[in-house]
Amino acid sequence: xxxxxxxxxxxxxxxxxxxxxxxxxxxxxxxxxxxxxxxxxxxxxxxxxxxxxxxxxxxxxxxxxxxxxxxxxxxxxxxxxxxxxxxxxxxxxxxxxxxxxxxxxxxxxxxxxxxxxxxxxxxxxxxxxxxxxxxxxxxxxxxxxxxxxxxxxxxxxxxxxxxxxxxxxxxxxxxxxxxxxxxxxxxxxxxxxxxxxxxxxxxxxxxxxxxxxxxxxxxxxxxxxxxxxxxxxxxxxxxxxxxxxxxxxxxxxxxxxxxxxx
Numbered sequence: 001x002x003x004x005x006x007x008x009x010x011x012x013x014x015x016x017x018x019x020x021x022x023x024x025x026x027x028x029x030x031x032x033x034x035x036x037x038x039x040x041x042x043x044x045x046x047x048x049x050x051x052x053x054x055x056x057x058x059x060x061x062x063x064x065x066x067x068x069x070x071x072x073x074x075x076x077x078x079x080x081x082x083x084x085x086x087x088x089x090x091x092x093x094x095x096x097x098x099x100x101x102x103x104x105x106x107x108x109x110x111x112x113x114x115x116x117x118x119x120x121x122x123x124x125x126x127x128x129x130x131x132x133x134x135x136x137x138x139x140x141x142x143x144x145x146x147x148x149x150x151x152x153x154x155x156x157x158x159x160x161x162x163x164x165x166x167x168x169x170x171x172x173x174x175x176x177x178x179x180x181x182x183x184x185x186x187x188x189x190x191x192x193x194x195x196x197x198x199x200x201x202x203x204x205x206x207x208x209x210x211x212x213x214x215x216x217x218x219x220x221x222x223x224x225x226x227x228x229x230x231x232x233x234x235x236x237x238x239x240x241x242x243x244x245x246x247x248x249x250x251x252x253x254x255x256x257x258x259x260x261x262x
Contacts, residue, residue: 004109011102018095025087034092037064041096046103053100061093131183131193138194142203142245145192149205156241157212160201160252163235175199178234181222185215196253203241212238 019038023031041060045053068085071077077085133141142156149156161178164171179200182193192203204212216236223232241248 007105011098011105015095015098015102018091018098022088022091022095025084025091030088034088037092038095038099041099045096045099050100050104053103057093057096057100060096061089064092065089131188132179133192133194135194135196138192138201138203139245141192142241145203145205146241146243146245152206154206155208156203156205157207157209157238158201158203158241158248158252159212159216159236159238160196161199161234161236162252163199164233172198174234177226178219178223181219181226185219185222196249201249203245209238209240 022034026034037060041056044056048056068089072082072085146156161175164174175198179193179195182200182202186193186202186204190205194201194203202215204215207215220232237252239248239252
């Protein structure tokens with residue numbers, strides 16, 4: 001939070017300094033014109049993407065630069081006036097770039113807040129499931145387990161239920177039921193369960209791939225009994241954890257996005 005306010009404060013302070021410098025180097029007429037340009041640029045820059053803002057700033061900067069060039073040519077401006085025009089063009093460009101950085105930063109923070117709220121809402125649905133771990137707690141505990149597993153030459157696997165073939169409302173309900181049954185199925189003192197992108201993931205220690213299928217068989221039997229359906233529309237991935245749990249999960253989610261793109 002402190003880093004957020006510090007970065008935001010630096011951007012806003014730099015923007016104010018740029019506008020003050022623009023006031024110092026501009027005549028009243030040109031300063032008013034500069035403010036109009038900045039005001040008109042404010043709205044599209046808040047809507048454009050970062051790449052679009054780059055092109056937009058380039059166009060504005062070149063337009064203002066050529067405008068000053070023609071003005072100086074037709075009015076036979078002195079060298080000092082031409083230098084002032086160049087400084088004004090530079091300051092407007094700097095101000096637009098600072099606005100671009102500010103909007104990009106605010107958009108990123110807004111998207112992070114939306115994602116955090118989404119994650120919080122997902123976790124609230126599972127408040128009554130005490131053995132469901134947060135992602136950070138899952139990583140910490142899995143890392144500790146892996147250290148002991150390596151010494152004993154044992155294997156660990158993860159099973160991720162990464163896709164539900166249903167609409168959004170049904171998918172949310174289905175994942176909630178699956179998570180509840182997973183927590184009833186796995187060994188509470190040995191296996192770990194968390195959510196990745198709202199989808200349950202199981203960490204099984206001291207097991208084999210055949211052991212994973214035994215767990216899945218128990219799970220799907222329970223799902224059939226509870227849901228009363230012939231086929232459970234859920235796909236999953238089984239991956240052996242080699243060295244680093246973080247790398248394993250990154251590879252897992254990357255592969256899932258390639259197979260089931262949004």
